[in-house]
Amino acid sequence: MKRTLLFLAIAAASLLTTQVKVYAHHSFAATYFEDKTITIDGTLRQFLYRNPHSFVHVEAPDDKGVMQTWAVEWGAGGQLSRDGVTRESLKPGDHVIITGNPGRDPEDHRIRMQSIKRPATATAAEFNWKGVVR
């Protein structure tokens, strides 16, 4: 029994470690100010769980208080699934707080995700993700 469990554990670990989804779609340095961070607090309107990159679109005010639609770039579906994030993890209407690197074109209102938090509500559990989008 112990040997069977050990075998299954090793096999499972091997499956996780060999699914290395490495690719290089575009240069983050060319797209974002990597040495700056921005935080937005708003309502999630859309969650695109996909390759090459997942995106969340959030309605939140900018630094002048004007409501904007922010495009927040997240990891590919494979990266997110390894982190336990599924397409069901977030829903339109969720209140989210996002921190990340701002895009180089301010008109895009674009962010590279560093962290996202959904505070717990009566109908949804708290959700947290923090990491590096690759």
Add this chain to the structure above:
Amino acid sequence: MFAALLAVPAFAQVDFTGEWAPLYHEDGPERLPGPELGDYTELPINAAARMAADTYDADRISVVPEYQCRPHGADYSMRGLGNLRIWQEIDQNSQKLIAFHTHMLAWDSERTIWMDGRPHPPAYAPHTWQGFSTGVWDGNMLTITTTHLKVNYLRRNGVPRSDKAIFTEHWMRHGDYLTVVTVIEDPVYLTEPLVRSDNWSLDPGQNIGIFGCEYAPEVPRPEGTVPAHLPGNNPYLREFAGWYGLPYEATRGGAETMYPEYMKKIAGEYHPPAKCSRYCKCTSLFDCNLNSK
């Protein structure tokens, strides 16, 4: 006599079959998080390539739908876009090697490297992302020539590679490691061949999934918008020189910047920061970030 019929002539050939994982100890920051704007160092580019790169806006990949799922070409793929599978195609009757095939995770790209001596198609034949490849043995090294590549990038900060380029690879297997030395000759954008090398490690347990790129409105902009900088209007081109203490001219690339003698030329103008502050450590996917130390 029967034994003679069974005898297999000895060829200095190598089987590259296997599952290969890319290694990133060479050019890690460029290949992983991506090159910084204005970094054209060590690229033998001409003025046309420089202008294309200077006017490039990386938002193009998100805003223009056709760019979202645009694969990297066969040449850039060998920089290690993702896990790689190589297998042979053997003719059943003659037992001769007809081709090597590759499958790359990124964009589920597949390439055929013909080993049967067939010629390349004429110049006006259709071009594809993976191009048309043929291989010949040079001892136990495989030399591959690829033509008919669609326009693509030399570097992901906008430095282009034309559809006139010839891509040559030298595959060398040594045990569980595969070294690929690549040479790109581009009459449109390069003044000299661009030579790079990449290494791969055999990873029999790897599992290449499906990439399956999906078009979506990543960064909504009015239809027809193509993000770009007008010539002379890119405000970010001097960042790279400033961060690393390099003279601006050195960052503009050109064949001269490929050679060690160039270091002597800029010795008096190169003032590296006293302490590393950007990409100080970058040897793998998991430790190559702006603030890695």
